Amino acid sequence: MKKVFLKDIAEELNVSKTAVSLVLNNKGDENKISQETQQRIIEFARKHNYVPNQLARGLSRGKSETIGLIIPNISDTFYSKIAGYVELKAKDLGYTVLFSSSNEDPKKEGELIRSMLNRQVEGLIIASTQQNLKEIESLKQDKFPFVLIDRHYPESDTNYVVVDNFNGLKTVTEHLLELGRRKIGFVSLKPGLEAIKQRLLGYQSALEDYKIDYNKELVKELSPKNYEEEIKSAISELIKFPNSVDSIVFSTHYLTSVGLRELKKKNVKVPQEVAIVSFDELTAFDLVDPPITSVIQPVKDIANIAVDILINEIEGKENGFENKRILDSKLAIRKSCGTF
Amino acid sequence: MKKVFLKDIAEELNVSKTAVSLVLNNKGDENKISQETQQRIIEFARKHNYVPNQLARGLSRGKSETIGLIIPNISDTFYSKIAGYVELKAKDLGYTVLFSSSNEDPKKEGELIRSMLNRQVEGLIIASTQQNLKEIESLKQDKFPFVLIDRHYPESDTNYVVVDNFNGLKTVTEHLLELGRRKIGFVSLKPGLEAIKQRLLGYQSALEDYKIDYNKELVKELSPKNYEEEIKSAISELIKFPNSVDSIVFSTHYLTSVGLRELKKKNVKVPQEVAIVSFDELTAFDLVDPPITSVIQPVKDIANIAVDILINEIEGKENGFENKRILDSKLAIRKSCGTF
DNA sequence: AATCTTAACTAAATCGGTTTAGCTACTTCT
DNA sequence: AGAAGTAGCTAAACCGATTTAGTTAAGATT
Numbered sequence: 001m002k003k004v005f006l007k008d009i010a011e012e013l014n015v016s017k018t019a020v021s022l023v024l025n026n027k028g029d030e031n032k033i034s035q036e037t038q039q040r041i042i043e044f045a046r047k048h049n050y051v052p053n054q055l056a057r058g059l060s061r062g063k064s065e066t067i068g069l070i071i072p073n074i075s076d077t078f079y080s081k082i083a084g085y086v087e088l089k090a091k092d093l094g095y096t097v098l099f100s101s102s103n104e105d106p107k108k109e110g111e112l113i114r115s116m117l118n119r120q121v122e123g124l125i126i127a128s129t130q131q132n133l134k135e136i137e138s139l140k141q142d143k144f145p146f147v148l149i150d151r152h153y154p155e156s157d158t159n160y161v162v163v164d165n166f167n168g169l170k171t172v173t174e175h176l177l178e179l180g181r182r183k184i185g186f187v188s189l190k191p192g193l194e195a196i197k198q199r200l201l202g203y204q205s206a207l208e209d210y211k212i213d214y215n216k217e218l219v220k221e222l223s224p225k226n227y228e229e230e231i232k233s234a235i236s237e238l239i240k241f242p243n244s245v246d247s248i249v250f251s252t253h254y255l256t257s258v259g260l261r262e263l264k265k266k267n268v269k270v271p272q273e274v275a276i277v278s279f280d281e282l283t284a285f286d287l288v289d290p291p292i293t294s295v296i297q298p299v300k301d302i303a304n305i306a307v308d309i310l311i312n313e314i315e316g317k318e319n320g321f322e323n324k325r326i327l328d329s330k331l332a333i334r335k336s337c338g339t340f
Numbered sequence: 341m342k343k344v345f346l347k348d349i350a351e352e353l354n355v356s357k358t359a360v361s362l363v364l365n366n367k368g369d370e371n372k373i374s375q376e377t378q379q380r381i382i383e384f385a386r387k388h389n390y391v392p393n394q395l396a397r398g399l400s401r402g403k404s405e406t407i408g409l410i411i412p413n414i415s416d417t418f419y420s421k422i423a424g425y426v427e428l429k430a431k432d433l434g435y436t437v438l439f440s441s442s443n444e445d446p447k448k449e450g451e452l453i454r455s456m457l458n459r460q461v462e463g464l465i466i467a468s469t470q471q472n473l474k475e476i477e478s479l480k481q482d483k484f485p486f487v488l489i490d491r492h493y494p495e496s497d498t499n500y501v502v503v504d505n506f507n508g509l510k511t512v513t514e515h516l517l518e519l520g521r522r523k524i525g526f527v528s529l530k531p532g533l534e535a536i537k538q539r540l541l542g543y544q545s546a547l548e549d550y551k552i553d554y555n556k557e558l559v560k561e562l563s564p565k566n567y568e569e570e571i572k573s574a575i576s577e578l579i580k581f582p583n584s585v586d587s588i589v590f591s592t593h594y595l596t597s598v599g600l601r602e603l604k605k606k607n608v609k610v611p612q613e614v615a616i617v618s619f620d621e622l623t624a625f626d627l628v629d630p631p632i633t634s635v636i637q638p639v640k641d642i643a644n645i646a647v648d649i650l651i652n653e654i655e656g657k658e659n660g661f662e663n664k665r666i667l668d669s670k671l672a673i674r675k676s677c678g679t680f
Numbered sequence: 681a682a683t684c685t686t687a688a689c690t691a692a693a694t695c696g697g698t699t700t701a702g703c704t705a706c707t708t709c710t
Numbered sequence: 711a712g713a714a715g716t717a718g719c720t721a722a723a724c725c726g727a728t729t730t731a732g733t734t735a736a737g738a739t740t
Binding site for chain 2: 049051100
Binding site: 015016017018019031032033034037056058059060061062 | 686687688689690691692694695696697
């Protein structure tokens with residue numbers, strides 16, 4: 001299977017490269033290439049499996065029919081699902097997706113943005129580390145199309161699609177309160193991400209509505225890089241006799257996993273002694289012992305809407321697509337909060 | 341932040357594009373560009389955040405420092421983990437990764453291969469649908485570097501990194517046998533994938549060693565696209581009174597999830613009435629009720645070894661890297677097989 | 681017969697780099 | 711003094727497309 005180039009087709013058929021290019025880009029008619037010539041070109045191209053070199057094409061057009069997706073970590077199920085849906089939707093609309101993981105490193109995120117721009121992506125979907133305001137602002141200044149997902153910069157006026165972290169967490173905390181729990185621990189990450197801040201605020205707001213004083217001792221903020229270690233002392237402190245919490249809200253699926261693992265290791269009865277709930281979930285959370293009450297994020301919607309907004313902007317359709325979206329999450333009530 | 345090109349640097353510093361290109365590619369010394377000029381160029385480039393256009397670079401060099409990864413589905417945790425490790429390792433070695441999902445569609449897989457070649461990727465890692473022998477053979481013929489992972493074509497002599505599906509499944513089946521289970525169901529996928537065939541063979545081989553007749557009724561092969569529906573009747577048939585199985589081996593993590601969900605819905609006691617084990621696992625399988633005995637695949641090794649083999653081949657280092665690898669899986673024994 | 685149109689093309693510039701083949705001005709050797 | 715060598719560059723071709731600005735020949739118009 002030798003590669004065929006535009007030039008080869010042109011030479012073989014005794015026409016110009018221009019003609020071949022025009023025809024294969026469906027611009028034959030508008031450039032008055034005769035039907036006969038068009039037929040010959042199309043047939044030859046098909047027969048020899050011609051596929052244009054995307055680098056050359058992208059270089060010369062300054063376009064690439066490619067969008068970039070920058071996420072913290074492709075291994076995380078939340079982001080891998082997003083990636084899957086983004087890929088599907090983009091493909092539907094005729095675009096290819098370039099993925100890359102920043103590993104929560106702002107510097108790497110910056111490099112990725114640049115590297116993607118240099119690959120002529122036409123737009124970006126970014127789940128940012130939120131420590132690159134400068135880069136984001138400069139994208140904005142250059143009028144480069146992009147959409148932030150999952151995490152946005154509240155201080156900057158950009159497109160975004162996020163979930164309502166505040167209400168998600170507030171709802172699930174209220175759920176515990178309704179069930180009579182009063183001493184509710186909160187295991188989260190060190191703030192830095194707006195989403196994480198919002199989750200804390202949601203937790204606090206729920207307590208406030210129930211006139212419960214906010215007790216900082218009940219809030220454990222772990223480091224994103226070392227949470228597997230830190231969870232041990234966090235849980236120990238939360239369940240310290242005789243002042244143990246009666247429930248814990250975990251602010252991410254992985255904190256829930258390690259947290260529950262730790263609770264089991266310490267033989268804490270869940271949910272009798274300590275009820276738990278999770279923001280975000282893993283596929284098997286309904287099979288876990290006990291099945292875990294979770295705030296479910298509309299992953300598919302996030303992806304689809306982000307792609308829609310982005311491509312809409314790329315293609316310059318000025319119809320007023322709402323470009324700042326805060327989506328609702330759903331609460332899946334299961335046994336881990338002691339409902340039944 | 342206006343973009344700076346090679347030409348700009350050259351003009352600004354009154355040197356040729358050649359000089360700039362050479363210096364920025366670390367070929368200044370060998371081309372006898374004076375230290376002073378090198379300094380000026382490097383400084384200017386750094387100061388103005390010059391990053392070469394990858395399309396132009398790739399086009400002119402016929403290289404791209406990019407490898408492609410084609411997997412069935414980025415949303416599947418198994419593949420998303422692979423993707424994560426591939427990305428990390430490749431980055432370490434100076435390569436960027438282009439991902440794409442084939443969704444188990446051989447035609448799409450073919451298109452992806454072509455599309456990646458046209459983006460000048462220098463090598464491919466493919467978890468193939470195994471219905472594209474022709475394309476694979478033609479890659480081979482073109483001496484294009486590639487490594488098959490997870491799924492390989494046994495009839496074709498290529499690089500590959502797979503796990504030992506046969507022994508993985510044999511071991512876990514034997515484990516059930518050792519625990520006294522004798523009527524063992526097997527829930528798998530319609531064959532087509534070599535890996536799936538091997539798993540069935542492993543199951544059969546374990547039975548044979550224990551002189552148990554192979555009973556086709558106990559083997560349920562579901563369709564990859566409709567397993568969520570088909571699992572219902574599969575489970576019903578397997579547990580039909582009074583000939584119920586006493587255990588079930590699931591051949592993928594998602595079959596395990598839906599299978600267990602179904603068993604619970606039917607109020608089957610796991611593991612007392614029916615023990616279960618899983619080939620491959622999800623993050624939370626140790627937290628499930630009951631914790632699921634699983635064959636754990638060495639995901640990180642698969643990724644790392646595949647990247648090593650590939651890049652080794654790309655860079656033409658002829659040292660005898662073993663390029664056909666069958667990796668062992670590990671058995672994580674948990675309560676779902678009724679051990680304790 | 682001279683001019684205008686139009687159908688059906690094409691030559692050549694361009695995208696932003698890399699790379700080959702030289703060129704110039706010194707210095708060194710014999 | 712002339713030849714040879716070398717340090718320090720550069721012009722221009724090239725990668726494989728796209729696209730702009732024409733060109734040519736035939737037919738229509740006046």
